[in-house]
Amino acid sequence: MSFSGWHPHIESALVLSLPKMQAQGVIAPDSERAGTYAWRDSYGDELYRVQYHSRVHDAWGSLDLTDDAGTYKIMLGSTPLHFGGRRWWMHCPFTSKRALKLYHYECLGKFCHRTAIRPLPTYASQRVSGLDRIMERRWAIRRRLKDEGDLFTPLQKPKWMRWHTFEHYQTKDEYLGALEDAAVVQRWGRFVPDWLNN
Secondary structure (H helix, E strand, O other): OOHHHOOOEHHHOEEEEHHHHHHOOOOOOOEEEEEEEEEEOOOOOEEEEEEEEEEEOOOEEEEEEEEOOEEEEEEEEEEEOOOOOEEEEEEOOOOOOEEOEEEEOOOOOOOEOHHHOOOOOEOHHHHOOHHHHHHHHHHHHHHHHOOOOOOOOOOOOOOOOOHHHHHHHHHHHHHHHHHHHHHHHHHHHHHOOHHHHO
């Protein structure tokens, strides 16, 4: 299903977060808990719900999740910490990889490690093109200097900044400007008619 280079967006998945479940008391040391766990959107509307049954022992445990498709088990494991206590992990039902977060897409039916999803999901920052990243870095320099100019005007030195520090930012911006020019040519150069290049 990896046509046209498309990858699922990690932000669109439901997240099963072990630290959050521990904070809410769904999973607790040396205990057995059961109940309903739900995901809601920013308006408070319910997106998805499961029935859970967690069993935690000294160094291991399990979490059973039940939804409309049936019941499946997520194993829980732990590793000792240097100064006492244990760090708990969930194990992906597909790959057995340990993780603090598992992800659920409707087409998969189970929460799983992000590397079990094919094609691999991407984060928002990964979907930004190289040119956009370069331009964002140049804007970040202008915000840092409180420069209200655009990307086409030279940087303005703030009164409070030392010349040595300003020249560092200036050099960095010039370097990024050169990268930006190269990225523009790479992206759009092949669309420029020959008569414009003469």
